[in-house]
Amino acid sequence: MPLLEQIKNSGDIQQLTRKELRVLANEIRNRIIDVVSKNGGHLASSLGAVELTLAIHYVFDLPKDTLIWDVGHQAYAHKLLTGRNDRFDTLRQYKGISGFTKIKESPYDGFTVGHSSTSISAGLGVCYGKYLNGDESDVISVIGDGSLTAGLAYEGLNQAGDLKKRNLIVILNDNDMSISHNVGALSSFLSRTFSAKYLQSMRNQFGAFLKSLPRIGDEIYHIAKRSEESFKTFITPGMLFEAFNFDYFGPIDGHNLDHLIDILTNIKNPEDPVLLHVTTVKGKGYGPAEKNPVYFHGVGSFEINTGKSNAKPNGIPSYTQVFGRWMVNLGKRIPKLSP
Ligand SMILES: Cc1ncc(C[n+]2csc(CCOP(=O)(O)OP(=O)(O)O)c2C)c(N)n1
Numbered sequence: 363m364p365l366l367e368q369i370k371n372s373g374d375i376q377q378l379t380r381k382e383l384r385v386l387a388n389e390i391r392n393r394i395i396d397v398v399s400k401n402g403g404h405l406a407s408s409l410g411a412v413e414l415t416l417a418i419h420y421v422f423d424l425p426k427d428t429l430i431w432d433v434g435h436q437a438y439a440h441k442l443l444t445g446r447n448d449r450f451d452t453l454r455q456y457k458g459i460s461g462f463t464k465i466k467e468s469p470y471d472g473f474t475v476g477h478s479s480t481s482i483s484a485g486l487g488v489c490y491g492k493y494l495n496g497d498e499s500d501v502i503s504v505i506g507d508g509s510l511t512a513g514l515a516y517e518g519l520n521q522a523g524d525l526k527k528r529n530l531i532v533i534l535n536d537n538d539m540s541i542s543h544n545v546g547a548l549s550s551f552l553s554r555t556f557s558a559k560y561l562q563s564m565r566n567q568f569g570a571f572l573k574s575l576p577r578i579g580d581e582i583y584h585i586a587k588r589s590e591e592s593f594k595t596f597i598t599p600g601m602l603f604e605a606f607n608f609d610y611f612g613p614i615d616g617h618n619l620d621h622l623i624d625i626l627t628n629i630k631n632p633e634d635p636v637l638l639h640v641t642t643v644k645g646k647g648y649g650p651a652e653k654n655p656v657y658f659h660g661v662g663s664f665e666i667n668t669g670k671s672n673a674k675p676n677g678i679p680s681y682t683q684v685f686g687r688w689m690v691n692l693g694k695r696i697p698k699l700s701p
Contacts, residue, residue, distance in 0.1 A: 364389050370445050371470075372419040383420065383619055387412050391647045393450065394438045399666045401453050403461055406645035406658040407506070408438035410537050410616075414640060415439040417622035418502060418533075421630060428472040428488050432481035432505040434462030435660075436535070437471075444470040472501075478509040482518025482532055489522075489530045500630055504533045508540025511548055522635045523607030530635045532608070535616065537644040541659050603637040612639030617646060 365382060366389040369375060378386065390412050398405045416439070418429060424444075431437040441459060442450055446468065452458025463471035473484045485503030492499060509515060522530055538544065600610040611629060614621050622640070629636050644659075645651025650669025651658035663672040679687075693699045 366390060366393060366442060366447055369443055369447070372422070372424045372443070375416065375419045375443060378420075380620060380623075383416055387416060387619070388647075390416075390439045390442055393442060393447070395648055395666060397451050397453050398438075398661065399664050400451070401455060402660075402662040403438070403454055404435035404660050405648070406651045406655040407436035409648055409651055410642040410644045410646045411436040411504070411535060412439045412646070413617045413619050413622060414504070414533070414535060414642065415443065417619055417626055418504075419443055420623055421626040422500060422502060425469045425472075427500040427502065428485075428492075429470065430472040430481045430485045430488070430501065430503045431463050431475070432503065432509045433478045434464075434471075434473070434475040436504075436506070437463050440470065441468070444468050479505070479512035479514040481505045481509070482515050482522065484518075485530055485532065486518055486522045486525070486527070489527050490525065492529065493527050498529060498631070500529045500531060500632075502531045502533060504535055506540070507534065507536040507538065507549065508544055510534060511540070511544065511546055519603070519606040519608070526607055526634055528633050528635075529631065531629060531632060532635070532637045534612075534637060534639045535642055536613065536639060537642045537655075539644045539655055539659075542656050599639065606635075608635045608637040610637050610639065612637075613641050614639070616640030616642035 365378070365386045369386070375383070375386075391409055394405065394408055394412075397403070398408075415437075418424075419440075422429070429440070431440065438450075438453070440463070441447075446459055449459055454461045460467055462476045463473060465471050465474045472488065473481070475481075475484075481503040482505060485501045489501040492501070503518075505515060519532075522532075538549070603610045609629075609632065611625060614625055616622065625638065629638060643652060644655035645653075648658075648669075654669070658669075661671075664670060665672060689699075
Protein backbone atom coordinates (compact mmCIF):
# COMPACT_ATOMS: atom_id res chain seq x y z
CA MET A 363 0.00 0.00 0.00
CA PRO A 364 1.46 3.43 -0.96
CA LEU A 365 2.71 5.44 2.03
CA LEU A 366 0.50 8.37 1.08
CA GLU A 367 -2.63 6.28 1.66
CA GLN A 368 -1.50 5.52 5.22
CA ILE A 369 -0.93 9.15 6.22
CA LYS A 370 -3.82 10.92 7.93
CA ASN A 371 -1.96 13.59 9.94
CA SER A 372 1.41 14.92 11.13
CA GLY A 373 1.64 12.19 13.79
CA ASP A 374 1.78 9.53 11.04
CA ILE A 375 4.53 11.45 9.23
CA GLN A 376 6.62 11.60 12.40
CA GLN A 377 6.73 7.78 12.49
CA LEU A 378 8.47 7.59 9.10
CA THR A 379 12.20 7.14 8.50
CA ARG A 380 14.07 9.72 6.44
CA LYS A 381 14.17 7.20 3.58
CA GLU A 382 10.40 6.72 3.75
CA LEU A 383 9.95 10.50 3.76
CA ARG A 384 11.77 10.66 0.42
CA VAL A 385 9.54 7.90 -0.99
CA LEU A 386 6.53 9.83 0.29
CA ALA A 387 7.79 13.01 -1.43
CA ASN A 388 7.77 11.12 -4.73
CA GLU A 389 4.27 9.76 -4.18
CA ILE A 390 3.03 13.25 -3.32
CA ARG A 391 4.50 14.71 -6.51
CA ASN A 392 2.93 11.99 -8.65
CA ARG A 393 -0.48 12.48 -7.04
CA ILE A 394 -0.34 16.27 -7.50
CA ILE A 395 0.75 15.97 -11.15
CA ASP A 396 -1.95 13.40 -11.86
CA VAL A 397 -4.83 15.43 -10.37
CA VAL A 398 -3.71 18.82 -11.69
CA SER A 399 -3.22 17.37 -15.18
CA LYS A 400 -6.99 16.69 -15.14
CA ASN A 401 -8.44 19.52 -13.02
CA GLY A 402 -5.90 22.26 -13.60
CA GLY A 403 -4.37 24.19 -10.70
CA HIS A 404 -1.25 25.72 -9.21
CA LEU A 405 1.21 23.02 -10.17
CA ALA A 406 4.71 24.51 -10.12
CA SER A 407 4.34 26.26 -6.76
CA SER A 408 3.04 23.14 -5.02
CA LEU A 409 5.73 20.88 -6.52
CA GLY A 410 8.41 23.25 -5.25
CA ALA A 411 7.14 23.09 -1.67
CA VAL A 412 6.90 19.29 -1.17
CA GLU A 413 10.02 18.75 0.98
CA LEU A 414 9.37 21.94 2.93
CA THR A 415 5.84 20.75 3.69
CA LEU A 416 7.04 17.33 4.82
CA ALA A 417 9.73 18.85 7.04
CA ILE A 418 7.27 21.26 8.69
CA HIS A 419 4.81 18.43 9.40
CA TYR A 420 7.64 16.25 10.67
CA VAL A 421 9.05 18.81 13.10
CA PHE A 422 6.07 20.79 14.36
CA ASP A 423 3.10 19.73 16.41
CA LEU A 424 0.31 20.61 13.98
CA PRO A 425 -2.43 21.77 14.32
CA LYS A 426 -1.48 22.89 17.86
CA ASP A 427 1.30 24.85 16.20
CA THR A 428 -0.33 26.95 13.50
CA LEU A 429 0.80 26.74 9.88
CA ILE A 430 -0.12 29.62 7.56
CA TRP A 431 0.62 29.41 3.84
CA ASP A 432 0.79 32.70 1.95
CA VAL A 433 -1.81 32.73 -0.87
CA GLY A 434 -2.44 29.05 -0.07
CA HIS A 435 -1.76 28.03 -3.68
CA GLN A 436 1.35 25.97 -2.84
CA ALA A 437 -0.38 23.86 -0.19
CA TYR A 438 -1.42 20.77 -2.19
CA ALA A 439 1.15 18.55 -0.42
CA HIS A 440 -0.13 19.92 2.90
CA LYS A 441 -3.68 18.94 1.89
CA LEU A 442 -2.60 15.44 0.88
CA LEU A 443 -0.93 14.94 4.27
CA THR A 444 -3.87 16.13 6.34
CA GLY A 445 -6.67 13.70 5.54
CA ARG A 446 -7.60 15.04 2.11
CA ASN A 447 -5.84 12.55 -0.14
CA ASP A 448 -8.95 10.46 -0.79
CA ARG A 449 -10.88 13.55 -1.94
CA PHE A 450 -7.99 15.25 -3.69
CA ASP A 451 -9.30 14.40 -7.16
CA THR A 452 -12.15 16.86 -6.44
CA LEU A 453 -9.57 19.69 -6.31
CA ARG A 454 -11.12 22.96 -7.53
CA GLN A 455 -14.39 21.22 -8.45
CA TYR A 456 -17.86 22.25 -7.27
CA LYS A 457 -18.12 21.14 -3.61
CA GLY A 458 -14.63 19.68 -3.88
CA ILE A 459 -11.29 20.48 -2.25
CA SER A 460 -10.44 24.17 -2.42
CA GLY A 461 -7.43 25.30 -4.44
CA PHE A 462 -6.31 27.36 -1.43
CA THR A 463 -6.13 26.80 2.32
CA LYS A 464 -9.43 27.08 4.12
CA ILE A 465 -10.11 26.92 7.86
CA LYS A 466 -13.52 25.28 7.27
CA GLU A 467 -11.91 22.52 5.25
CA SER A 468 -9.40 21.38 7.86
CA PRO A 469 -8.11 22.27 11.34
CA TYR A 470 -4.64 22.03 9.79
CA ASP A 471 -5.33 25.10 7.60
CA GLY A 472 -4.32 28.05 9.76
CA PHE A 473 -5.84 30.73 7.55
CA THR A 474 -8.46 31.02 4.81
CA VAL A 475 -6.68 32.79 2.03
CA GLY A 476 -6.23 33.42 -1.70
CA HIS A 477 -4.72 36.88 -1.71
CA SER A 478 -0.97 37.15 -1.51
CA SER A 479 1.35 38.74 1.08
CA THR A 480 -0.94 38.34 4.10
CA SER A 481 0.77 35.46 5.91
CA ILE A 482 3.18 37.42 8.12
CA SER A 483 0.49 39.78 9.42
CA ALA A 484 -1.95 36.89 9.86
CA GLY A 485 0.74 34.85 11.62
CA LEU A 486 1.55 37.74 13.92
CA GLY A 487 -2.15 38.14 14.79
CA VAL A 488 -2.45 34.46 15.67
CA CYS A 489 0.83 34.59 17.58
CA TYR A 490 -0.35 37.59 19.61
CA GLY A 491 -3.68 35.87 20.34
CA LYS A 492 -1.79 32.82 21.61
CA TYR A 493 0.39 35.08 23.76
CA LEU A 494 -2.72 36.65 25.35
CA ASN A 495 -3.99 33.14 26.13
CA GLY A 496 -0.68 32.03 27.60
CA ASP A 497 -0.29 29.54 24.74
CA GLU A 498 3.35 29.04 23.81
CA SER A 499 2.85 26.99 20.65
CA ASP A 500 4.50 28.15 17.44
CA VAL A 501 3.13 29.97 14.41
CA ILE A 502 4.80 29.25 11.09
CA SER A 503 4.11 31.59 8.15
CA VAL A 504 5.43 30.43 4.78
CA ILE A 505 5.80 33.22 2.22
CA GLY A 506 7.22 33.18 -1.32
CA ASP A 507 9.75 35.71 -2.61
CA GLY A 508 7.09 36.98 -5.04
CA SER A 509 4.65 37.66 -2.23
CA LEU A 510 7.39 39.31 -0.23
CA THR A 511 7.49 42.16 -2.75
CA ALA A 512 4.16 43.60 -1.51
CA GLY A 513 3.83 46.24 1.19
CA LEU A 514 1.58 44.22 3.47
CA ALA A 515 4.38 41.71 4.05
CA TYR A 516 6.57 44.56 5.35
CA GLU A 517 3.83 45.85 7.63
CA GLY A 518 3.83 42.38 9.17
CA LEU A 519 7.62 42.24 9.48
CA ASN A 520 7.72 45.75 10.91
CA GLN A 521 5.15 45.07 13.60
CA ALA A 522 6.47 41.60 14.42
CA GLY A 523 9.93 43.06 14.94
CA ASP A 524 8.47 45.72 17.20
CA LEU A 525 6.29 43.42 19.33
CA LYS A 526 9.11 40.86 19.45
CA LYS A 527 6.75 38.08 20.44
CA ARG A 528 8.36 34.67 20.65
CA ASN A 529 7.08 31.68 18.69
CA LEU A 530 6.77 33.39 15.30
CA ILE A 531 8.68 31.68 12.50
CA VAL A 532 8.58 33.10 8.99
CA ILE A 533 9.86 30.82 6.25
CA LEU A 534 10.83 32.56 3.02
CA ASN A 535 10.31 30.07 0.20
CA ASP A 536 12.58 31.64 -2.39
CA ASN A 537 12.31 30.18 -5.89
CA ASP A 538 13.38 33.40 -7.61
CA MET A 539 9.93 33.59 -9.21
CA SER A 540 6.53 35.15 -8.65
CA ILE A 541 3.70 34.14 -11.05
CA SER A 542 6.16 35.30 -13.65
CA HIS A 543 9.72 36.50 -13.22
CA ASN A 544 10.11 38.97 -10.38
CA VAL A 545 10.97 42.57 -11.08
CA GLY A 546 12.22 45.27 -8.73
CA ALA A 547 15.07 46.02 -6.40
CA LEU A 548 14.26 43.34 -3.82
CA SER A 549 14.40 40.49 -6.30
CA SER A 550 17.67 41.62 -7.80
CA PHE A 551 19.06 41.94 -4.28
CA LEU A 552 17.89 38.41 -3.44
CA SER A 553 19.10 36.76 -6.63
CA ARG A 554 22.39 38.61 -6.64
CA THR A 555 23.22 37.35 -3.20
CA PHE A 556 22.14 33.79 -3.85
CA SER A 557 24.11 33.09 -6.94
CA ALA A 558 27.03 30.97 -5.73
CA LYS A 559 28.89 31.94 -8.91
CA TYR A 560 28.48 35.63 -8.14
CA LEU A 561 29.68 35.14 -4.56
CA GLN A 562 32.65 33.12 -5.74
CA SER A 563 33.72 35.65 -8.34
CA MET A 564 33.22 38.54 -5.92
CA ARG A 565 35.28 36.72 -3.29
CA ASN A 566 38.06 36.00 -5.80
CA GLN A 567 38.16 39.56 -7.08
CA PHE A 568 38.14 40.98 -3.56
CA GLY A 569 40.86 38.51 -2.50
CA ALA A 570 43.04 39.43 -5.45
CA PHE A 571 42.55 43.11 -4.69
CA LEU A 572 43.56 42.66 -1.04
CA LYS A 573 46.61 40.62 -1.96
CA SER A 574 47.70 43.31 -4.39
CA LEU A 575 47.98 45.90 -1.63
CA PRO A 576 51.67 46.55 -0.99
CA ARG A 577 53.08 45.29 2.34
CA ILE A 578 49.79 44.84 4.31
CA GLY A 579 47.91 42.96 1.53
CA ASP A 580 48.69 39.37 2.52
CA GLU A 581 47.87 39.94 6.16
CA ILE A 582 44.53 41.64 5.44
CA TYR A 583 43.69 38.87 2.98
CA HIS A 584 44.09 36.24 5.70
CA ILE A 585 42.05 38.26 8.20
CA ALA A 586 39.31 38.71 5.58
CA LYS A 587 39.29 34.98 4.86
CA ARG A 588 38.88 34.22 8.55
CA SER A 589 35.93 36.59 8.80
CA GLU A 590 34.26 35.21 5.69
CA GLU A 591 31.17 34.22 7.64
CA SER A 592 30.44 37.78 8.76
CA PHE A 593 31.30 38.97 5.26
CA LYS A 594 28.64 36.63 3.88
CA THR A 595 26.06 37.82 6.40
CA PHE A 596 26.84 41.36 5.44
CA ILE A 597 25.93 40.86 1.81
CA THR A 598 23.02 38.41 2.23
CA PRO A 599 19.43 39.40 3.02
CA GLY A 600 20.23 38.59 6.64
CA MET A 601 20.87 42.29 7.10
CA LEU A 602 17.43 43.17 5.75
CA PHE A 603 15.55 40.87 8.10
CA GLU A 604 17.79 41.57 11.05
CA ALA A 605 16.90 45.23 10.65
CA PHE A 606 13.33 44.13 11.43
CA ASN A 607 14.60 42.41 14.63
CA PHE A 608 14.27 38.92 13.15
CA ASP A 609 16.91 36.27 13.74
CA TYR A 610 17.91 35.20 10.23
CA PHE A 611 18.91 31.66 9.22
CA GLY A 612 19.81 30.47 5.74
CA PRO A 613 19.76 30.33 2.86
CA ILE A 614 19.42 26.53 2.86
CA ASP A 615 18.40 24.06 0.14
CA GLY A 616 14.64 23.66 0.43
CA HIS A 617 14.74 20.22 -1.21
CA ASN A 618 17.19 18.69 1.25
CA LEU A 619 14.93 17.01 3.80
CA ASP A 620 17.73 16.28 6.27
CA HIS A 621 18.88 19.90 6.37
CA LEU A 622 15.33 21.21 6.58
CA ILE A 623 14.43 18.90 9.46
CA ASP A 624 17.62 19.71 11.34
CA ILE A 625 17.29 23.47 11.06
CA LEU A 626 13.55 23.52 11.81
CA THR A 627 14.20 21.38 14.90
CA ASN A 628 16.83 23.89 16.01
CA ILE A 629 14.70 26.98 15.52
CA LYS A 630 11.36 25.77 16.89
CA ASN A 631 10.04 27.59 19.98
CA PRO A 632 12.18 30.66 19.30
CA GLU A 633 12.69 33.46 21.83
CA ASP A 634 12.53 36.13 19.13
CA PRO A 635 10.87 36.19 15.71
CA VAL A 636 12.84 34.06 13.27
CA LEU A 637 13.16 34.17 9.51
CA LEU A 638 14.35 30.99 7.81
CA HIS A 639 15.33 31.42 4.19
CA VAL A 640 15.04 28.37 1.95
CA THR A 641 15.75 28.21 -1.76
CA THR A 642 13.59 25.97 -3.92
CA VAL A 643 13.01 25.19 -7.58
CA LYS A 644 9.58 26.08 -8.88
CA GLY A 645 8.08 22.97 -10.54
CA LYS A 646 10.64 20.66 -8.88
CA GLY A 647 10.44 17.03 -10.01
CA TYR A 648 8.36 17.52 -13.16
CA GLY A 649 10.52 18.38 -16.18
CA PRO A 650 8.02 20.51 -18.16
CA ALA A 651 7.18 22.59 -15.06
CA GLU A 652 10.84 23.09 -14.14
CA LYS A 653 11.48 24.23 -17.72
CA ASN A 654 8.46 26.50 -17.91
CA PRO A 655 7.41 27.51 -14.37
CA VAL A 656 5.50 30.52 -15.68
CA TYR A 657 3.13 28.38 -17.74
CA PHE A 658 2.80 25.79 -14.96
CA HIS A 659 2.20 28.37 -12.20
CA GLY A 660 -1.54 28.10 -12.76
CA VAL A 661 -2.34 25.66 -15.52
CA GLY A 662 -5.37 24.04 -17.17
CA SER A 663 -5.68 20.36 -18.00
CA PHE A 664 -2.55 18.95 -19.73
CA GLU A 665 -0.95 15.79 -21.08
CA ILE A 666 1.45 14.43 -18.42
CA ASN A 667 4.07 12.93 -20.75
CA THR A 668 4.57 16.04 -22.83
CA GLY A 669 3.21 18.84 -20.63
CA LYS A 670 1.09 20.02 -23.56
CA SER A 671 -2.24 21.69 -22.88
CA ASN A 672 -5.41 19.64 -23.48
CA ALA A 673 -7.42 22.80 -24.18
CA LYS A 674 -8.99 22.83 -27.61
CA PRO A 675 -8.62 26.28 -29.15
CA ASN A 676 -12.08 27.74 -29.77
CA GLY A 677 -10.81 30.86 -31.48
CA ILE A 678 -12.13 33.11 -28.71
CA PRO A 679 -9.34 35.20 -27.14
CA SER A 680 -9.15 35.34 -23.34
CA TYR A 681 -9.64 38.56 -21.37
CA THR A 682 -5.90 38.56 -20.63
CA GLN A 683 -5.05 38.32 -24.34
CA VAL A 684 -7.46 41.12 -25.28
CA PHE A 685 -6.14 43.39 -22.53
CA GLY A 686 -2.50 42.48 -23.35
CA ARG A 687 -2.89 43.25 -27.05
CA TRP A 688 -4.67 46.50 -26.28
CA MET A 689 -1.85 47.60 -23.95
CA VAL A 690 0.85 46.66 -26.48
CA ASN A 691 -0.90 48.67 -29.20
CA LEU A 692 -1.30 51.61 -26.86
CA GLY A 693 2.39 51.36 -25.96
CA LYS A 694 3.31 51.55 -29.64
CA ARG A 695 1.25 54.72 -30.10
CA ILE A 696 2.30 56.41 -26.84
CA PRO A 697 6.05 55.81 -26.29
CA LYS A 698 5.90 57.26 -22.76
CA LEU A 699 3.92 54.18 -21.67
CA SER A 700 6.90 51.86 -22.19
CA PRO A 701 9.29 51.52 -19.26
C1 LIG B 1 -3.41 40.60 -3.51
C2 LIG B 1 -2.99 39.62 -4.56
N1 LIG B 1 -2.35 40.07 -5.65
C3 LIG B 1 -1.94 39.19 -6.60
C4 LIG B 1 -2.19 37.86 -6.47
C5 LIG B 1 -1.76 36.91 -7.54
N2 LIG B 1 -0.73 35.99 -7.04
C6 LIG B 1 -0.96 34.68 -6.90
S1 LIG B 1 0.38 33.86 -6.34
C7 LIG B 1 1.31 35.28 -6.32
C8 LIG B 1 2.74 35.27 -5.93
C9 LIG B 1 3.47 34.06 -6.38
O1 LIG B 1 4.83 34.14 -6.06
P1 LIG B 1 5.44 33.55 -4.74
O2 LIG B 1 4.81 34.13 -3.55
O3 LIG B 1 6.93 33.71 -4.85
O4 LIG B 1 5.05 32.02 -4.78
P2 LIG B 1 5.45 30.89 -5.83
O5 LIG B 1 4.22 30.64 -6.64
O6 LIG B 1 6.60 31.40 -6.65
O7 LIG B 1 5.83 29.72 -4.99
C10 LIG B 1 0.55 36.36 -6.74
C11 LIG B 1 1.09 37.74 -6.83
C12 LIG B 1 -2.89 37.43 -5.32
N3 LIG B 1 -3.14 36.14 -5.10
N4 LIG B 1 -3.27 38.33 -4.38
